[in-house]
Amino acid sequence: MIDQQQTNNLCLRWKGKQRRIGITGGIASGKTIIGNFLFQAKQWPILDADSYAHEALSAESTISKQVLLKYGNKILQKSRENEKIINRKELAKLVFRNDVEKKWLEELIHPFVNKRIEEDLEKLKSNSVVILIIPLLFEKNYTNICSEICYIDCHKDRQLSRLKERDNLSPEEANQRIDAQWANSFKKQFADHIINNSNDDETWKLQLKKLYNF
Numbered sequence: 001m002i003d004q005q006q007t008n009n010l011c012l013r014w015k016g017k018q019r020r021i022g023i024t025g026g027i028a029s030g031k032t033i034i035g036n037f038l039f040q041a042k043q044w045p046i047l048d049a050d051s052y053a054h055e056a057l058s059a060e061s062t063i064s065k066q067v068l069l070k071y072g073n074k075i076l077q078k079s080r081e082n083e084k085i086i087n088r089k090e091l092a093k094l095v096f097r098n099d100v101e102k103k104w105l106e107e108l109i110h111p112f113v114n115k116r117i118e119e120d121l122e123k124l125k126s127n128s129v130v131i132l133i134i135p136l137l138f139e140k141n142y143t144n145i146c147s148e149i150c151y152i153d154c155h156k157d158r159q160l161s162r163l164k165e166r167d168n169l170s171p172e173e174a175n176q177r178i179d180a181q182w183a184n185s186f187k188k189q190f191a192d193h194i195i196n197n198s199n200d201d202e203t204w205k206l207q208l209k210k211l212y213n214f
Contacts, residue, residue: 010190012144019129020121020145024137025152026184027177028162030197034152034204035133041214045124049134052116056109057091059083063108067091070104089167096176110140121145138187150211151191153184155198 002010014020021044025031035046056063060083068076068084075094077087095102117132124130134142143149156178163174188194193211197204 009141010138010143013149014145014147016147018125018127018147020132020147021129022132022134022137022142022146022149023152024134024149024187024191025197026154026156026159026181027135028159028166029152029154030204031133031135031152034150034195034197034208035131037205038131038208038212041208042129042212044129044131045127046131046133047117047120047124049113049117049132049136052113053109054088055116056112057086057088059085063112066108067105092177093173096173096180102180117142117145136181138190139182143190148192149190150193150195151188152204153188153194153196153198156184158198 021038023031023035032048032050035048038044039046055061057067058064064084064086067086071091071094075087075091077085077090079085091105095105121130132142132146134140137143137146137149159178160171160174163169163177164171167174169177195204195207195211
């Protein structure tokens with residue numbers, strides 16, 4: 001899957017004074033819920049890569065205009081007051097069917113996400129702890145900005161169930177989303193901590209409380 005240099009990169013960690021907790025895991029594994037729980041319990045600020053990706057596609061942004069220029073009305077949700085709004089679900093369906101389109105979109109959005117993470121880390125440099133929720137943390141080489149990585153583990157059948165219900169996807173579409181990421185079994189070996197969220201109970205809370213002493 002990856003060469004030795006890439007494998008070495010997955011083992012890199014942030015060595016600065018600030019504690020940066022990277023939270024990652026497969027799609028629909030519960031990253032946001034777990035990050036929000038830690039924020040409520042500890043008041044640790046959260047930087048969420050998905051939020052920056054949404055920002056990148058906001059109406060009339062430079063990236064949004066480029067995406068609309070490429071895909072046109074196929075992904076246009078509506079226009080209002082001279083603003084063209086992207087239908088994110090239709091865009092996702094389009095790119096997850098085609099690796100070339102997915103790569104094009106990622107290469108457009110990820111530099112923006114990187115820049116926003118750097119900007120907000122600078123704003124939060126006086127905080128002793130920061131949470132970084134990054135779905136593609138390993139795939140996009142964010143390991144070196146995290147002092148530790150907490151992997152949210154979830155069985156694929158549970159991911160499928162949650163994803164179909166959350167995003168109203170067909171089984172085929174849900175599988176496409178999961179298979180677009182590296183396998184859970186592969187990524188887990190490079191994590192510092194693993195939180196199991198395969199069940200519908202809240203045992204993950206007990207795991208977090210033990211891990212972070214509260």
